[in-house]
Amino acid sequence: MKLQEIDKTRYRKNMNLLIVILVLSLVGLSLAFGSVLIAIFGATPVPGEPTGNFHLNLLGVMLSVGLCGAVLHHVKERPFFREIYYVWRLKQLHNRIYRKLVKIKAAAAKNDVNALITLLFYYTTLRQVYLLDDNTLTLPALTQDLNRLNAQIDSLGLLLSAEQFTPEMLS
Incomplete structure (x- = not known):
């Protein structure tokens, strides 16, 4: 996405x-x-x-x-709904990822690249949605998780981005 x-x-x-x-x-x-x-x-x-x-x-x-x-x-595809529909689809993906988050985190701890990309996408887009919805209560913890993940990716010498995520990675 x-x-x-x-x-x-x-x-x-x-x-x-x-x-x-x-x-x-x-x-x-x-x-x-x-x-x-x-x-x-x-x-x-x-x-x-x-x-x-x-x-x-x-x-x-x-x-x-x-x-x-x-x-x-x-x-839903009209210009008025562009942002609303985008955030709605992000929230759907967040729900799909959240249901598998324990397994994804376990795979990321073993340096699985797909799991790292999925977590990077999840944390990055979750931060975006939190800021849009003014949900700043859990933002510090999310920022720590994202920083930890970026440090892990840097220590592995990988160049990963949230843009590399595809929903097929959740299969």
Whole structure:
């Protein structure tokens, strides 16, 4: 995956706008779908008793989530979503790496080049995401891990970069 420089202010602005639009869309569409489903398939309300339309409201929520997901999938390559989609894909890769992190660290301790590249990518991009999301709490520990890894790579005389990482290395 090619690393990209992200403009933090643009990323935060677009992300906040997306969250607001997504929440409003989910609420509005859930109410609309639920109302239409109840109007078509709903039970006749009896005063003082529950309507029994919970399943129709739940179906309305599921339809709104599906529609919003389909719209997001359709527009993910647009310029507005460039930074958001890039960070989303990075976070997916972080999850895949994290699930295998114990094995990767063990292989890196044995100077496995693929493991070193994977860790370098993981630490570098994790730092980038932490800075974009203002998650500075764990940044010092991450910086220590990255410095330790760079020292190990230098001591081996290798020229490695995070750009060399490919998702196939996780297999």
